[in-house]
């Protein structure tokens with residue numbers, strides 16, 4: 001068997017770039033890959049996609065006894081790849097002798113075609129993504145060890161279904177753009193989670209309370225309504241700025257590419273809201289300063305403040321749900337999170353029905369209303 005494999009390996013499709021080579025060898029119903037790499041951390045190859053998302057990744061690194069820890073991962077768009085439930089790839093003795101320059105060499109085989117839809121088949125048109133790092137995973141002997149971002153990645157097309165005598169196919173280098181790896185101290189998925197949680201609070205909870213107080217509780221609260229409204233909405237503004245900045249700071253492709261339509265819309269709405277939040281806060285301050293207790297109608301700046309506020313709220317609520325679905329686009333649990341957030345929104349809307357029909361809106365016009373002195 002081994003001899004057979006070795007003879008086969010004389011014919012192979014090979015791609016080299018920088019200081020890493022991939023050699024693909026079809027062997028019966030299997031396709032075997034060999035990686036030679038000068039990168040001393042981990043080396044990974046993904047099959048079936050030119051991005052991490054949707055890619056069947058096999059990662060390998062040298063363990064403490066100079067063997068290789070090999071793990072099948074499922075590529076996620078916004079997350080570190082997760083351990084794949086289907087551990088189909090298995091280590092085999094090296095197909096191709098380790099070159100002088102290589103720090104890590106290993107060979108593995110996996111089925112060329114797969115029975116279930118759960119894995120990408122190796123086809124003539126398969127796309128590949130190769131990622132390499134000079135930093136070893138935290139625990140080299142554990143297949144569930146965490147590991148940092150790649151130092152480089154390469155995307156290429158390769159026909160691994162026919163043995164081609166050492167033909168180098170087109171290789172496209174695609175180094176990560178954006179900000180450098182923030183190291184493993186705060187993984188990107190956690191940043192997104194913080195962004196999401198803070199935005200849920202800032203746009204699904206807080207503004208409803210702020211508007212509720214302004215619209216229905218002026219009479220009950222007296223002048224405190226304005227202080228409460230100002231504090232809550234100021235908090236919404238601050239959280240929005242911090243939360244968007246956080247994501248922008250750790251923006252790092254390809255983990256955060258807005259190449260999908262939904263991702264693009266989410267970012268555009270988010271930035272629009274971010275800018276308009278400042279306008280809205282300014283309008284609030286102006287309206288308060290120009291407040292005249294004897295006024296007979298609501299001036300345009302007040303009305304603009306109301307309508308801009310409502311528009312921002314609708315946009316942001318929509319964006320929160322877009323964000324939830326983006327975040328969970330690679331996983332199967334968005335339904336549950338959507339349900340919880342939908343319930344929060346439902347409670348807020350019920351409170352508004354109660355306010356509108358039971359408490360009634362308080363609008364400061366003429367002498368009937370409680371004057372606001374600030």
Ligand SMILES: *[C@@H]1O[C@H](CO)[C@@H](O)[C@H](O)[C@H]1NC(C)=O
Nearest residue numbers: 063064065066067068069141
């Ligand atoms: C290192 O990897 C090899 C396989 O390449 C394995 O046989 C060996 O047990 C591993 N060593 C440790 C300490 O896990």
